[in-house]
Amino acid sequence: DGGITQSPKYLFRKEGQNVTLSCEQNLNHDAMYWYRQDPGQGLRLIYYSQIVNDFQKGDIAEGYSVSREKKESFPLTVTSAQKNPTAFYLCASRIGLASNEQFFGPGTRLTVL
Amino acid sequence: AQKVTQAQTEISVVEKEDVTLDCVYETRDTTYYLFWYKQPPSGELVFLIRRNSFDEQNEISGRYSWNFQKSTSSFNFTITASQVVDSAVYFCALSERTDSWGKFQFGAGTQVVVTP
Numbered sequence: 001d002g003g004i005t006q007s008p009k010y011l012f013r014k015e016g017q018n019v020t021l022s023c024e025q026n027l028n029h030d031a032m033y034w035y036r037q038d039p040g041q042g043l044r045l046i047y048y049s050q051i052v053n054d055f056q057k058g059d060i061a062e063g064y065s066v067s068r069e070k071k072e073s074f075p076l077t078v079t080s081a082q083k084n085p086t087a088f089y090l091c092a093s094r095i096g097l098a099s100n101e102q103f104f105g106p107g108t109r110l111t112v113l
Numbered sequence: 114a115q116k117v118t119q120a121q122t123e124i125s126v127v128e129k130e131d132v133t134l135d136c137v138y139e140t141r142d143t144t145y146y147l148f149w150y151k152q153p154p155s156g157e158l159v160f161l162i163r164r165n166s167f168d169e170q171n172e173i174s175g176r177y178s179w180n181f182q183k184s185t186s187s188f189n190f191t192i193t194a195s196q197v198v199d200s201a202v203y204f205c206a207l208s209e210r211t212d213s214w215g216k217f218q219f220g221a222g223t224q225v226v227v228t229p
Contacts, residue, residue, distance in 0.1 A: 041222075
């Protein structure tokens with residue numbers, strides 16, 4: 001089945017540690033996105049990538065880093081510089097430019113202890 | 114500045130009542146897309162509908178209907194005869210041509226609670 005997978009579903013980290021969230025898609029989509037969602041709030045864009053080996057900062061990129069070495073993969077690293085990393089992280093992808101709906105993964109809930 | 118406003122934080126209804134969710138957007142582009150997504154308790158966002166700025170025809174799909182009015186920059190969503198399974202957070206989103214279709218602007222979401 002085609003879709004977007006995010007792993008792990010729940011992630012715990014100690015303060016001061018970097019952690020990488022996985023996002024893989026087999027939909028052959030060009031663009032991929034990372035969002036952060038805090039309780040009772042909407043989605044805020046962290047980073048996005050429209051093609052391989054290229055990505056752009058979103059609205060809240062500080063303390064995060066990404067890579068796009070392969071079309072199907074867009075991992076997000078939450079660094080120790082992110083002051084309040086506990087949140088729900090959603091990965092999404094979209095095909096090309098003509099069709100615009102984004103498809104979302106199941107999300108990763110990160111908790112900093 | 115907030116480009117997508119969902120003024121309703123939470124709406125609570127009893128099953129079989131209709132629910133209308135408001136969405137007001139702001140853009141200077143003449144070409145743009147509007148979306149509605151549903152986020153059930155599991156967390157994954159589910160795409161419901163897309164509308165482009167040139168298509169103001171309202172649509173009905175089963176118990177869902179959408180009212181797009183460019184004159185008031187609104188893209189409202191109605192659930193008819195609500196069911197408990199409709200309980201979720203609903204997001205309105207905007208995609209503009211000036212962002213090269215790269216970014217979506219999401220509203221803050223409206224929590225819909227349907228009780229039996």
